[in-house]
Amino acid sequence: MQDNNKKDGFENLLKIDIAKIPEEDAGEIAERLRDELEKYNHYYYIKDNPLVSDAEYDLLFKRLEELEKRFPSLIIENSPTQRIGAPIEGGFNTLVHGEKMLSLQDVFDHDELGDFIKRVSKDLSMPPEEIDFVCELKIDGSAISIVYEDGRFVRGATRGDGITGEDITSNLRTINTIPLRLQKAKTERIPDVLEVRGEVYLAKEEFARINMRREEEGIATFANPRNAAAGSLRQIDPRMTAKRKLNVFIYAAVLFPGLKIQGHFEMLEFLKELGFRVNPHVRKVRGINEIKKYIENWKDKRKGLSYETDGIVIKVDKFSFQRILGQTSRNPRWAAAYKFPPEQETTKVVDIKISVGRTGALTPVAELVPVKVAGSTVSHATLHNEDEIRRKGVMIGDWVTVHKAGDVIPEIVKVIKEKRDGTQRLFKMPDICPACHSKAVRPEGEVALRCTSIACPAQQFEKIVHFASKSGMDIDGLGPAIIEKLLEKDLIKDISDIYYLRYEDVFSLENFKERSTNNLLGSIKKSRKRPLSRLLFALGIRFVGSHTSDVLADHFGDLDSLATASFEEIEGISEVGPRIAQSVVDFFDGRQNMEVIERLRAAGLNFGGGKREIIQKKDFTGKTYVITGKLKNYSRESAREIIENYGGRVTASVSRSTDFVLVGEDAGSKLEMAGKLGIKIISEKEFEDMMSDE
Numbered sequence: 001m002q003d004n005n006k007k008d009g010f011e012n013l014l015k016i017d018i019a020k021i022p023e024e025d026a027g028e029i030a031e032r033l034r035d036e037l038e039k040y041n042h043y044y045y046i047k048d049n050p051l052v053s054d055a056e057y058d059l060l061f062k063r064l065e066e067l068e069k070r071f072p073s074l075i076i077e078n079s080p081t082q083r084i085g086a087p088i089e090g091g092f093n094t095l096v097h098g099e100k101m102l103s104l105q106d107v108f109d110h111d112e113l114g115d116f117i118k119r120v121s122k123d124l125s126m127p128p129e130e131i132d133f134v135c136e137l138k139i140d141g142s143a144i145s146i147v148y149e150d151g152r153f154v155r156g157a158t159r160g161d162g163i164t165g166e167d168i169t170s171n172l173r174t175i176n177t178i179p180l181r182l183q184k185a186k187t188e189r190i191p192d193v194l195e196v197r198g199e200v201y202l203a204k205e206e207f208a209r210i211n212m213r214r215e216e217e218g219i220a221t222f223a224n225p226r227n228a229a230a231g232s233l234r235q236i237d238p239r240m241t242a243k244r245k246l247n248v249f250i251y252a253a254v255l256f257p258g259l260k261i262q263g264h265f266e267m268l269e270f271l272k273e274l275g276f277r278v279n280p281h282v283r284k285v286r287g288i289n290e291i292k293k294y295i296e297n298w299k300d301k302r303k304g305l306s307y308e309t310d311g312i313v314i315k316v317d318k319f320s321f322q323r324i325l326g327q328t329s330r331n332p333r334w335a336a337a338y339k340f341p342p343e344q345e346t347t348k349v350v351d352i353k354i355s356v357g358r359t360g361a362l363t364p365v366a367e368l369v370p371v372k373v374a375g376s377t378v379s380h381a382t383l384h385n386e387d388e389i390r391r392k393g394v395m396i397g398d399w400v401t402v403h404k405a406g407d408v409i410p411e412i413v414k415v416i417k418e419k420r421d422g423t424q425r426l427f428k429m430p431d432i433c434p435a436c437h438s439k440a441v442r443p444e445g446e447v448a449l450r451c452t453s454i455a456c457p458a459q460q461f462e463k464i465v466h467f468a469s470k471s472g473m474d475i476d477g478l479g480p481a482i483i484e485k486l487l488e489k490d491l492i493k494d495i496s497d498i499y500y501l502r503y504e505d506v507f508s509l510e511n512f513k514e515r516s517t518n519n520l521l522g523s524i525k526k527s528r529k530r531p532l533s534r535l536l537f538a539l540g541i542r543f544v545g546s547h548t549s550d551v552l553a554d555h556f557g558d559l560d561s562l563a564t565a566s567f568e569e570i571e572g573i574s575e576v577g578p579r580i581a582q583s584v585v586d587f588f589d590g591r592q593n594m595e596v597i598e599r600l601r602a603a604g605l606n607f608g609g610g611k612r613e614i615i616q617k618k619d620f621t622g623k624t625y626v627i628t629g630k631l632k633n634y635s636r637e638s639a640r641e642i643i644e645n646y647g648g649r650v651t652a653s654v655s656r657s658t659d660f661v662l663v664g665e666d667a668g669s670k671l672e673m674a675g676k677l678g679i680k681i682i683s684e685k686e687f688e689d690m691m692s693d694e
Contacts, residue, residue, distance in 0.1 A: 010036065010052065014059060018066045026067060030074045033064040037080040050223050053413065054310065055342045058106060081330065092166035092234070095157040097145050098195040099254040102162065103330055104313065104337040110292060113314075116336045117288045120316060123325055123333070129287040132317035134265045135294040136282045138337050139249050140308040141201030142230040146172065147255075148194040151182040158233060168233050174242035175200065177277045185273035188259050195255035196276065198248045202229050203306045206245045208409055215363055220447060221384055225308050239653070247307070250276040263317040284317060295338055302340075311339040344403045344413060345378075347371040352383065352396055352427045356435040356458035360451040364389060364429065366400075366412060373404055381410040385447040386429045393417070395424040433458075438592055443542070444579065453592040454540065455494045461487060463540050467495040471546060472538030473527040474637075477520040485509050495538075496596045498524055499603035532559060532608035535600075542583045547651075550644060551575050552584070558608035559597070563588040619660075619690040620646030626654050628671055629664030631684050642691065654679060662687050 013033060021029060037060055040051055052060075061080065068075045075081070107113045121128045143159040156172040157165030172178055178198075182190050202210070207225040214221050222228035232244040253267055261267050265284045272278045281298075285291055295312050302309050316322055316334040325334040351367040364383040371378055381402055383389050392415060394400065399419040400412045433440050433451035435458040440449045454463055464483050468475040475498070486492045491505045501524065506517045530538075533553035537546050544552070555573050556562040562570075562584070571581035587593055601607060625643050627636055627650060634642070639662065640650045654661060654673040661674040661681050674681050682690070 010056065010060070013063065016063070018063055018070065021067065021070075023071065026071045026074060030064065030067055030071075030079075033060060033067065034079055037061060037064065049220070050227065053342060054339075058108075058339070092168065094160070094164045095145075095155060095167045096164050097157065097160075097162070098147065098193075100162050101143060101145060101159045101165070101197065102327060102332050104335050105331045105333075106311075107336050107338050108341075113291065113295075113336070113338055114288060116314070117291070120325065120334065124321055131286065131321070132263070132265075133285050133287075133291060134268075134282060134315045134317050135285055135291060136251060136313045136315070137279055137298065137302065137305075137309040138311035138313045138339075139199040139201050139251075139279070140224070140226050140310045141199040141249075142226060142233055144168070144172065144198050144200050144233070144248070146178065146196050146198065146250075148182060148190075148196070150192060151190045153178065153180045158230075166234065170238040171233050171235060171241040172200075174238050175246045175248055177248050179275040183273065183275040185270060187273065188261065188270055190274065191256045191258050193255055193257060194253060194274075196250050196271065197252040197254060198250040198276075200229050200233055200246050200248045201225060201307050202232070202244065202246060204308060205306065207308075210244060211409060212357075215357065215361060215382070215384060215448070248277055249279045251279070251313075261319075263319055264315050264322075265317050299340065311337050313337050342403065343373060344401050345371045345373045346399060346401055346416065347378075349394060349396055349398045349400055349412075352389075352394075354430060354434050356433060356451060356456065359462060360433075360453075360456060360459050362429070362433065362440055362449040362451065364427065366394065368400075368402065368410075371402065373402055373410065378402060378404070378410040381412050383412065386449070387447050389427060394427070395420075396427055397424040436592065438590060441586060443583070450542075452586055452590045454587075454590075455592040455596050457493065460492075460494055464492065464495055464498070466540050467538045468498070468527075469538075473530050473534060475520075475527045476523040477516070478523065482509065482520075494596055496599035496603065499528070499600065499605070528604050529606055532557075532606060535559070535605060535607070536562075539587075539597075541587045543580045544584065547649065548576065548580060550649075553608060556608075560607065563594075563597070615646055617646040617691070620648040623648045623659040624657055625650050625660050625662055626652070626658050626670055626674070627662045627664075629667035631662075631664040633684060633688075639687075646691070 013029075013036060016029060037057070040057055040060075064079070065081050068079065068081055105116070107116055117128050121131065124131065144156055145159070145165060146156040147154050153173070155167065155169045156178075157167055157169075159165055173180065182194075184190065202225045204225065207222070207228050210228055211221040222231065228244070229246060232241050232246055235241045250271055251268075252264070253271060256267075259270075261270055265282070268278050268282055283294055285294060291314055298309075298312060314336050316325060322332070322334040325332075327333055348369045349366045350369060352364050353367060355363045355365050357363060363385070366381045366383055368379050368381060383392075383394060392412060394412060394415055399416040401414050401416065402410055403413050404410055429449055431440055432438065433453065433456055436451065436453050436456040438451055438453035438456060440451055442449045451459065453459075461480075461483060464487075465480050466472055468478040468483065478498070483492075486501075486505075486509070489508070491501065492498060501521070503517060503521065506512055506520055507514070512520075531553065533546075533549045536544060536549040536552055536559075551573060552562055552570075556565065565584075567578075567581050567585050570576055570584055571578050620643060625648055627639055631639060643650050651658065654670050654677065656677055658674070658677075658679050661670060661679055663671055663681055663683060671681065
């Protein structure tokens, strides 16, 4: 989370004693603090790549607050202390919030919490024991605002700068826990307009899954679940957002004309009635002792939650009291956030080993002297990739600080360079795969090294699942569970072994009888005749999807011609760029890959018999189709082959570049999208008429 350029400035600023700064130096130091904080804000909010931890940022922010408090003339409009959130990034339209989205005042210990309660008590002229507060878990996610009109979800936005946010309505619609229509409530009518606030987050397990996948794909990992949630919400394509299992807790309503609700806790109960997901651990309490009891209860208990929480939010309950207390330009004066201290420990890097992922990514992993962090013993920490090792400056033998990203993934935060004694050793990434000794390459524009062999034992499960899938060789009955059993019993080691399975091999599997054995062997035999384009896709050549497989098969006609083609010849094909061309050349240069291909040839797979003849038809050639719903006379695959044989193309989703949407029974959202975009919708009968046209 830190870079090498950050440390000197950060540590020097922390050493400054704010109370002793002379007035003539205060302006310069304030500017240095602002510059540093603005840099961290940019990396955190805009680039989704934080340079410092939350605790470190808070330390620096507090110093600037102290300095501006001491010298009020230094306060300027664009100071981080006067800015509520991040600046708007391009790519989305903007929406104005019905009410400003404020940040909360942070308190870091019981003394600061006591100061907050005393101020509230003084301003309300009431003893703390008579004031109702609401305590809530502070969810570590990304703040959003959602507007409902007449009970229907109409728009949603990010926090943005607190006044204006990015319009992420389409992405929010993909989150199942955000209701699109509100339920009728028992206590109050649904207001004509309702604006609610919430926190979108990723569960710890989902955060770990996404980071593991990104690491295997050679993409930079997220630093914490909050950044993962923010990045997911700001995907240009809502389908990408939908793939990440985002969740939400609604924690407030700010616009609700006509309601008679008197307080925050009552409002949360009403929001639950409307169908919103409200955190179940919200409690109404009185006085500081009950607040402290709530905090202490969750200090360790929070580690057992499925999501990350970094503190407790304390709010004055009554809305009338909130109005009396008011707000500053940045914070409501009736609320505070108690922040739990970050859990970090110190340990030593014993060695750095390479782990080979299921997609061939080579990941360096630090072996550590075991240390207990956040309730569990940590003995390994991922270093992600070679760039990350260099950025953090990790050497074998270093003493390091570790924590758990999202309370899940052990991670090295920083190196303690002061403890180096000259025995530390530099680590160098290998140029061969440790699992199979094949060449490892770093594709252009990626951060991960990759094994180039399709026979690498570390990758076989995923590769075989892909090979046998419906989009690949379509081997009915050879699903992930059966593949896992075959691998466990050592009956297959790579994709070619599928075609050498014997009756007794399959029959020996658990729950396999004569009929199921014959069915699977029959499916395997049938798959030998799949067209060359399907085989190319099934081989799992990096960057070669189903459409590119069609393009390559049509151009070369047979596998041998493609395997011996030069980079220049492949790159010269329309729709094939240099990245794909290099990936294809590297694949067929691999000795182990060619050994597998020769076994597939010997097994009788279809390696192609010349270029496919394209019949030119005006409604097909050069046109893009999408198929949705169930067709009566054609399977999806046969309809696709017809379209492609007439020179057309089939894609999975509707966009402005789609020419026709072929609709069968029970068509879903693709039909709706086609209507919105004004794309021509055709029935199965119209499709057949188009085929018969000259």
